[in-house]
Amino acid sequence: DTGVSQDPRHKITKRGQNVTFRCDPISEHNRLYWYRQTLGQGPEFLTYFQNEAQLEKSRLLSDRFSAERPKGSFSTLEIQRTEQGDSAMYLCASSLLGVTNEQFFGPGTRLTVL
């Protein structure tokens, strides 16, 4: 399978715990995005990498959220001190620089904070 993969697919945690999600983009894609989606809403942009550089961050990304993309390959999204409001689907997408707006999405990680 050469698509975008995400791990884990589901995560249940207690409030206050830290969680980390992983995204493996399509191998030749140099752009990687993180989105968050809540029920009934479209995905909301969180952050974006071009290779290993984090170029944009949404105001939605509080200081409890951090994302990395070491070596410009896979990416991790960490949420510290989770809150119930963090419960959502976290989606990762990748694309090629220069190809307009076609992003390839992974299946998402569904986070439930109890």
Place this chain on the structure above:
Amino acid sequence: LAKTTQPISMDSYEGQEVNITCSHNNIATNDYITWYQQFPSQGPRFIIQGYKTKVTNEVASLFIPADRKSSTLSLPRVSLSDTAVYYCLVGSSGSARQLTFGSGTQLTVLP
């Protein structure tokens, strides 16, 4: 940042052609129009993209009038498996922040 407006929901019957219109009055000169499809518990999937006039691929057509203030996604002969949420997006490739998903249109195809 070009905002988009599309119907919240639409119903259709199998075999019919479905047209979903999106308004984007503030579209910028270098913006493209892109449509995505999303099934429950899956990530969105790219359907089609265009800049002006008409674009057609194996799954859909995209009609864009000369003023580019709106666009219409056309799905020919829909089937039950086309039941999904469809999102219209407007933006350039220069800034990922501009790829803003609205609430989308829930298309329900009935037998």
